[in-house]
Amino acid sequence: GCSDSDGVDMYGLDGEEMWYADFNKGEGVVALPPFADPFTFPGFYEQAVGNQGVCKANLATSIKAYKNPEE
Helix, strand or coil: CCCCCCCEEEEEECCEEEEEEECCCCEEEECCCCCCCCCCCCCHHHHHHHHHHHHHHHHHHHHHHCCCCCC
């Protein structure tokens, strides 16, 4: 969720998606199947928003430091 085009931040276990932050909708989404034990993710969305801000700031610093290299 660090680029201008990405809109999610995902948490998983053993390669399976458990939860993701949908920044376009402004909410966290539990992606566990209905048969799984109920599980909550308190504070995960707020943490994902903060991490996204840090990542974008670091990305901008790196682009400036490396003089905007090609992808």
